[in-house]
Amino acid sequence: MSIGAGWLLAWPLLPGLTRWELALVGAVLAPTDEALGKTDMSSPRVPALVRHGLNVESGLNDGMVLPFFVFFLAAIVQEGEQGVFWRALVLSSILGVLVGVVGGQLLRSAQARGWVSCERAQLFVPTVAAAAYAVGGNGFIAAWIGGFAFGFTLRRFPAAEPQEDLDPLHLQDVPDRTAPFTEHLGELLASLSLLIFGAVLLGPTLENLSWGIVGYAVLSLTVVRMLPVAVALAGSGLGLPTVVYIEWFGPRGLASVALGPLLLEEEHVQRVELLARVVAVTVGLSVLLHLRRLALADRYGSWLEKTTATGRKLREGTPVPESTRVLAGNESHESGRGLEN
Template sequence: MEIGLLIILFSVITYAMLAKRLSTTILTAPMVFLGMGYLMSQSGMIHIGDAHETVYLIAEISLVVLLFLDASQINLRRLKKQRSWPLRMLLIGIPLSILIGTGFAYLFFPHWSWAMLALIAAILAPTDAALGQAVVSNESVPINERQSLSVESGLNDGLALPVILFFASLVAMETGSQVSDISWLMFGFTQIFVGILVGVGIGWMSGRLFLFSESKETSSSIYEGIGVLALTGISYIMASLLGGNGFISAFVAGLAFGNIVKGHCRFIYQFTESEGQILIWSSFVIIGLGLLPTAIEHLSLPVVGYIIVSIFIVRPLAIYLSLLGTKSKTLTRLFMGFFGPRGLATALFALIISKDILGEYGHSIIIVAINAVWISTLIHGIAAAPMAEWYGTKIKKLKIKARESAKLRK
């Protein structure tokens, strides 16, 4: 156990010292730490054993904090002023991804119920900015493409969450693992409505409190960062106590809080870039240790087929269709569609909702989702840097050619 932990900690130090250089290569942090967790598990140096509750606890904490942090960095006014790309990708692309993904899922898993098919499609819809960092940080890629991908990855997990919870409740009822005196419709409405209401209230009040504290100089950025962590827990627990969904509450609280204190919340960005990275890396290690071995052991042709289709057909087609009618080029629509890596949100959503779904269905969700994460980690991690360079060069040539053609026409 101690030797395994030492190896992981040395790996963290090594990667941290080489992170800037490695960011331009095909070796990404999720690849390193997911693989490290898997190797530790296979070597027998670290045994997760039956400590599923610990894994669930870490997953819940990670998801709550990441949902809050992602939402808190979204400026709603700026989003409205931006071009329509990110809004189209979110409001049209996500529903299309779920719809198209449900249809393809039936081809690979015909024995599943329609609710189960829609659930797995919704779980695979959110994308992970961490896996596409080589794209969003590459200055050869035009700024609009980078900002659109960044905004989409920051918001799509929160927008997909209500859909995931809705279909999860249906599947849970089918498996008999959720017993309630009220209908599933009322249950789902209560979860979403109370979660949003609590999130808005706590986020708004906390934002005002932080601004008041700053104006009176009664705190500092160090302590404000600690306060934000406590705030994520408050939003989650308060919603749960009142019958709402804690994850929706955390996301909405972050959105409200970030837009109240915008321009005054440097500590949020600092936390995301430092301590937040530790949380992400730790989560990938835990996934590699506790979930990846079982997922790979139960990997099958239908699972592989659906994951490949999801990566190369479902999302690219959904994003392509969502951007029709804009000034985006065909190459741009294809590029934006391909860079939709499945990462931490997909794994954590699958892990958490599988607790409420008994038997074969819950197990199947984990198998498909975790295999999708490591396959996407490899494909998008390897492709990100070279594809970003190629796309940036190609777009630059197309723009030069367009300018030259315009001059000739004059």
């Protein structure tokens, strides 16, 4: 629904683009980026149902949008050469699964024999991600699918003995501590990517603004995000403040920045400069608008506490007690995104 809404709204605001180029705009700007919403993932005032839901969405939607992105791109490249689509989608998925499964099995076998320590095992995870990216087809799809296969293999064949230093809070989510290094590396690279984006790409873009681009950026961060979320959560039993809070969590960031350069490499996209400007303005505005999310999390948490204090039962759950907030605040929120980063 987000891709479709972005596609339709781009039609009157971005004249000169073909229908498939308009579709690419909707696809590139559909995924959200949790890197700009760390407060939602760590604030104990936000109930776990909401925090984990936003985490899952941010971890999945950039990978889920890739098939649409590749399909729209293939439609531009040819309206005859469909091998581009099938090679990127099917072949990349198969190779990603193979690399993920083999990598997970190798790591488990080495751990079972005592050949690798916990610290050394952490270096193996980004190696598997790099291998999946390099095997062929579309590297993004291969690495994304490879992450699923790798994580499934680790959970399907757990280590013989749980590690003693594993935090009990993580025991249900992470089979062993093989991901922290990859998570921190991913956060560092994400921050550097946004820094380079702001320093190199955003400046020249701001010199060539138009009302159509700015208007689309605003609509992309509001209507394109909020209406699909409202429809998706209809009947969920969540309170209106929770739905509004989730709707507002729609920052565009690293996923859009990563997909944008792929357009620059494709010579068949005629108005690639306009597409790049739209993406840059939307991401830049998103970063600016989401700087105050901590205050929003506090206001939402206050509403939740007051409502539950009246005895009303909420589908969202209850806030974390004050005595456990410090511990819960340290909870890892990146268990599903190690390989993807």
